[in-house]
Amino acid sequence: MFPKMGSFLTCAVLSAAFLCSQSAGSQTAPSAFVYVTSNYSGSNNRVVGFVSNASGQLSQISGSPWGANLGYMAVNGKFLFGSDNIATDNGRNIFSYLIESNGALKYVGATNIQNKGTGNSCNDGSFLTLDHTGQFLYQLVLNSNGCNDVPAYQSWSVNQTTGLLNYLATSGPDRYMFPPLNLSANNLFAYAAGCNLTITSFGAFKKQSNGALQLNNIQYNFPTPPPTTSYWTECIGYSTPDPTNHMAVDITYPSGENDRIATYAINTTNGNLTTSSTYSNMHATQVAHVRWTSMAPSGKLLAIAGDKGLQLFNFNPSGQATPHTGLLTSAPIDMVQWDNKNHLYAISNADSRIYVFAYHPTTGSVSSVSGSPFVVAHPVALTVQPK
Secondary structure: OOOOOOOOOOHHHOOOOOOOOOOHHHOOOOOEEEEEEEEEEOOEEEEEEEEEOOOOOEEEOOOOOEOOOEEEEEEOOOEEEEEEOOHHHOOOEEEEEEEOOOOOEEEEEEEEOOOOOOOOOOOEEEEEEEOOOOOEEEEEEEOHHHHOOOOEEEEEEEOOOOOOEEEEEEOOOOOOOOOOOEEOOOOOEEEEEEEOOOOEEEEEEEEOOOOOEEEOOOOEOOOEOOOOOOOOOOEEEEEEEOOOOEEEEEEEOOOOOOOEEEEEEEOOOOOOEEEOOEOOOOOEOOOOOEEEEEEOOOOOEEEEEEOOEEEEEEOOOOOOOEEOOOOOEOOOOOEEEEOOOOEEEEEEOOOOEEEEEEEEOOOOEEEEOOOOOEEOOOEEEEEEEEO
16 A cells, blocks of 8 residues: 555645745746645645745645655655554555655655564654665664564665665664664765663764665763763764854753753764764753754754744854854744755744744844745655755
8 A cells, every 4th residue: 555646635735824825836946845744634644745946935846745654754866755644554664755846745656664674663754864875775774673663774775766665674772772864975874863761872884885874883972961970861862964064962951951052073984973962062052951953964054943933053073062043933843944946945844834034144143034934834854956
């Protein structure tokens, strides 16, 4: 069974400020195609697609929303890949769609992740990411390693003609890695930081010659903690590389105070990580607890989504990240992503909105684009295909 693609919503999903008469065909120079999985009933999602124009304004793509019951998504310029959210499938498929010239999605096939390799029969697919070439796709799978309740990453090569996937390998399991998985600028190492409130760890991987990811036993240090009597002091997450083989990492403390942002350097030979960040030199965010981060293509700005909204930090690979703005919105933000034209897209499930902001490099200012926020029912995940 695969998700049927059909247009069954009206322009009511968008804000009143948005003109439903606009279509993807009317945009002559789009900045990006933006895809959001929207939860409309129980475990049923659909994909809402937009064209972002030169100013960042969103127009609904003709035929959108589509009845594709997807969870997470990833794009490589030609294809969109979606994790299986169909309740009876138990996460067994990755669905592939061709991105047509106007941004519309055309279903091309499904890849069963449970009948490839050994020990994968219970794999329940979740977060998706691609390497920088778009040739290799990686998926976080639960219940890996012979149906044990531990996560791992499955690796796939992408058929650039059909969009279907060829199985490469499944990494060793690691109980403490969480999404997102992001690759270093040199495309050789990947990191999925996480913790379970007692143990914190970098889930680290090295890309093999065939494109598959395997666990990489790296050396790393943590930011110097504040004085404490706790048996653990910090939890890491949301590791986000920049273009110069450095990385921003969210640091959560057990006291409940606002999260802070650490800066790490990536050893381009072995993937080891080092930081000079300390509790005293890291800046606290205003979002309280971080839910997602995204590095601007320039590597100079870090978007931080969290419980209390969205904030931008200046990212300094040789020093510490510092606040660039205050809160851009007070709505809780679940996921955020940049395009290549200084536009920032942020979804709020609680608010049923997608917020769009424009960064102006000449002045350093940030503004909300016209018509933002746009209404999307309970957005779950976001992916942006820059143009």
